[in-house]
Amino acid sequence: DAKTTQPPSMDCAEGRAANLPCNHSTISGNEYVYWYRQIHSQGPQYIIHGLKNNETNEMASLIITEDRKSSTLILPHATLRDTAVYYCIVPPGGYQKVTFGTGTKLQVIP
Amino acid sequence: KAGVTQTPRYLIKTRGQQVTLSCSPISGHRSVSWYQQTPGQGLQFLFEYFSETQRNKGNFPGRFSGRQFSNSRSEMNVSTLELGDSALYLCASSLGINRAFTYNEQFFGPGTRLTVL
Numbered sequence: 001d002a003k004t005t006q007p008p009s010m011d012c013a014e015g016r017a018a019n020l021p022c023n024h025s026t027i028s029g030n031e032y033v034y035w036y037r038q039i040h041s042q043g044p045q046y047i048i049h050g051l052k053n054n055e056t057n058e059m060a061s062l063i064i065t066e067d068r069k070s071s072t073l074i075l076p077h078a079t080l081r082d083t084a085v086y087y088c089i090v091p092p093g094g095y096q097k098v099t100f101g102t103g104t105k106l107q108v109i110p
Numbered sequence: 111k112a113g114v115t116q117t118p119r120y121l122i123k124t125r126g127q128q129v130t131l132s133c134s135p136i137s138g139h140r141s142v143s144w145y146q147q148t149p150g151q152g153l154q155f156l157f158e159y160f161s162e163t164q165r166n167k168g169n170f171p172g173r174f175s176g177r178q179f180s181n182s183r184s185e186m187n188v189s190t191l192e193l194g195d196s197a198l199y200l201c202a203s204s205l206g207i208n209r210a211f212t213y214n215e216q217f218f219g220p221g222t223r224l225t226v227l
Binding site: 032034036042044046097099100102103 | 114120126141145147154158160167168215216217219221
């Protein structure tokens, strides 16, 4: 299983870009990288996913390195509502057996 | 479309008791996964049910069990409760397409907060 490593916490000033890194050096060729976030007292919410190309949606952008060993989630203009725990996961073999771990706690500061 | 619902939202039990938690997935979703969330361990996978069968299982003792009904609703049971079982239990539903390298995006419910005294 591809293990992911994320910093436990990060701060970001409101209005600035938040760049959240994730290391997944043992990822296999067909495995995707998924990002979720969990706002306090709620269940995690899907943000974005990618395989090898950079991806963008209305919530965020995902940059995956060419060797696929790491990725960065970018929130272009962080707001206070983006304060949450962000999880980077690589579902093993694409199956649903996924442990989210402890993620990165992002604090957006006014 | 209604989201994932979990009942009850809060529960207080004492050591040695058993508890049953319920999860209703999004309509059309056939896979239901259960997770335990504690401050120290984060979000840990318990098990996944698909078409009334347990398809994946995490590393939890046999006191943790579950089942899924024909309408995809799922229940999770914890017997002989221990203090360490105090946690937020989250349920997530997904389409559950059963194909290699096909992880389906998961939709989480609000969770059930279990406190064991």
